[in-house]
Amino acid sequence: MANQVPLVDYLVLGDQPHLVANECTQCGARYFDRRNACAGCFGTEFRSVGVATEGEVRAFTIVSMAAPGIEVPFVSAVVDCDGTSVRANVINTPPDPDHVSLGMKVRLATYPMGDDENGTVAVGFGFEPAT
Amino acid sequence: MSAQDEIWILGIHMTKFGKHPDKDLVDLGVEAIQGALADGGVTMADVGVLAAGNLRGGGGIGQQLQKQVGQTGIPVYNVANACATGATALRTAIMAVKAGEVDVGLAVGVEKLAGAGLLAGADRDEDSNVWEPSGRYGAVAEVDGRIGTATMPGVFAQIGMEYGHRYGGANFELFAKISEKNHFHSTLNPLAAYTKAMSADEIMNDVMIAYPNTRPMCSANCDGAAAAVVLNGAKLKTLSKQQQRRAVKVSASILTTDPWEEACQVLPNVNTLTRNAANQAYEQAGVGPEDLDLVELHDCFATAELVHYDNLMLCEEGGAADFFNSGVTWRDGRLPVNVSGGLQSKGHPIAATGIANIWEVCQHLRDEGKQRQIEGAKVGLAHVIGLGSACGVHILEKAA
Missing domain, CATH: 3.40.47.10 (Thiolase/Chalcone synthase)
Incomplete structure (x- = not known):
């Protein structure tokens, strides 16, 4: 199997792909980016925590017009994963209001984005309908 | 004082x-x-x-x-x-x-x-020949379109949809009707970029940008x-x-930024900083939402106007859809909102917007609003929001 690299460093690949967050050890605030300090309590210590792989669509839009080079339409959403909000596309379902709805149950899914000149495959993620 | x-x-x-x-x-x-x-x-x-x-x-x-x-x-x-x-x-x-x-x-x-054209979404370049993590997310490729959207119509669409999810009553047609109101208002404003009335049907059938925002529901560049x-x-x-x-x-001049809350770095929270600014402004001015005769609020997208009815406390919490449906925000209603036509038709030359909305309110308080004068206007509120975020609220009063 070819080497794999995740699209972003908060996506952990393997048998059970999942997202990880940087959690403030002081107040529990969660972030996905590299942190200097906590925006909530100013703490500077973080631990890596796994994020639930199933969640509920709390907000979405179907983007029909985007910057050149970006394939449309696609569904952008905020998914509530057991209290941690995640930004992601809703994938593996037609991008229209009949197939995507507020409150729908979704689960994390990964997909290959193609390989680079070393043969390494980048892997992206989204959320797909859970039913 | x-x-x-x-x-x-x-x-x-x-x-x-x-x-x-x-x-x-x-x-x-x-x-x-x-x-x-x-x-x-x-x-x-x-x-x-x-x-x-x-x-x-x-x-x-x-x-x-x-x-x-x-x-x-x-x-x-x-x-x-x-x-x-x-x-x-x-x-x-x-x-x-x-x-x-x-x-x-x-x-x-x-x-x-x-x-x-579209703001805040960079053109996507070809992916590089070698997947190399960079930036604060360690991304090996551009994420706009792969991990949600960075464009303003999409971000504000989600903000409106989130409100709908929380409180109900908000759907495509409701957002289109908000836009219909503002386009109707613009017909009386000769300084607006677009002054054509549009029905909710026409608005819904126009070019889709980011559901539920069609082109006429987006602020005009x-x-x-x-x-x-x-x-x-x-x-x-x-x-x-x-x-x-x-x-x-x-009587009030307030600027706030967004305090940290769960999810605010995933989808910008335009609600809390607006509510904070409004609370501070009402207190500074010694007036309440019930005292306002007109409001110019930041309808950068039709989906945004709905949430700001609530954030500015023009309606009960969670009641923005009913509030709009009751007709009060049309220019002949109890509390006209965006009689200028709003950003959707007046236009949104970004840095001018936060003074132009005050100009609009001043016209009415001076009885110089001509054909779109809101009769007897004594107190008005002007609101803007800049994503990132910053919120300005000014409350203006007619000279005694």
């Missing part, structure tokens, strides 16, 4: 919003400044500070404008605060007057945006400028009766 502590708008002006191919940033800014000075009956010699807002022009707009309207050596503050840039410029001038450093301040906001002269009450008393009669009192 002593007269020294009171803040008044003495003169204010907005240019026609739209396409101005023959005018550059400086031309538009000069037109706004000279218009505001003439409106207030003062000159650059009277002005002690200039705050100049522009977002996409490359910097230093204040000094460029001085070189055309008057280099008097006063301090210039060039400000940029996303879509709240105009309000930030005004607030900067107000703070200088409030601090007692100057008696008279000038604020201007100017933008050239006609034909700019255009060129424009607005400027205001502010001064303290003591200085105003030394001016003519005519100037005193037309002056508009700034």
Whole structure:
């Protein structure tokens, strides 16, 4: 199997792909980016925590017009994963209001984005309908 | 409060919003400044500070404008605060007057945006030949379109949908009807970029940008400028009766940013900072939402107007859809919202917007609103939000 690299460093690949967050050890605030300090309590210590792989669509839009080079339409959403909000596309379902709805149950899914000149495959993620 | 502590708008002006191919940033800014000075009956010699807002022009707009309207050596503050840039410029001038450093301040906001297209989504380049993590997320490729959307119509679509999810009652048709109202209002505003009435049906069947926002439900990119002269009450008393009669009192001037909350770095939270700004403004002005005669709020997208009814506490919490459906925000309703046509039809030259909305309110408080005058208007509120985020709220009152 070819080497794999995740699209972003908060996506952990393997048998059970999942997202990880940087959690403030002081107040529990969660972030996905590299942190200097906590925006909530100013703490500077973080631990890596796994994020639930199933969640509920709390907000979405179907983007029909985007910057050149970006394939449309696609569904952008905020998914509530057991209290941690995640930004992601809703994938593996037609991008229209009949197939995507507020409150729908979704689960994390990964997909290959193609390989680079070393043969390494980048892997992206989204959320797909859970039913 | 002593007269020294009171803040008044003495003169204010907005240019026609739209396409101005023959005018550059400086031309538009000069037109706004000279218009505001003439409106207030003062000159650059009277002005002690200039705050100049522009977002996409490359910097230093204040000094460029001085070189055309008057280099008097006063301090210039060039400000940029996303879509709240105009309000930030005004607030900067107000703070200088409030601090007692100057008696008279000038604020201007100017933008050239006609034909700019989608904002805040960069073109996607070809992926590199080697997947190499970079940036704060360690991304090996561009994430816009792969991990949600960075474009404004999509971000604000989600903000409106989130409100609908939480409270119900918000759907595609409701958002289209909000847009229908604003486009109808624009037919009475000769300075608006677009002045054509559109039915909710036409709006829903127009080009889809980011569901549920179709093209007419998005703010219009255009060129424009607005400027205001502010001064303290003591200085105003030394001016003519005519100037005193037309002056508009700034009973609250507030700027906030978004406090940290869960999810706010995933989808911008435009709600809490607006609610905080509104609370502070009502307290500072000693008025409540029930005292307002008109509101100009930041309808950068139809989906945004809905949530701000709630954030500005114009309705009960969670009740924005019912509030709109009751008809009160149309110009013949109890609390007209965006009688200018709003950003969806008046247009949104970013840095001008936060002063132009104040110009609109002033027109009504001065009984100079002509064909779109809201009769008997005494108190108005102007609101802007810049994503990132910054929120400006000003409450204005008619001179007694």
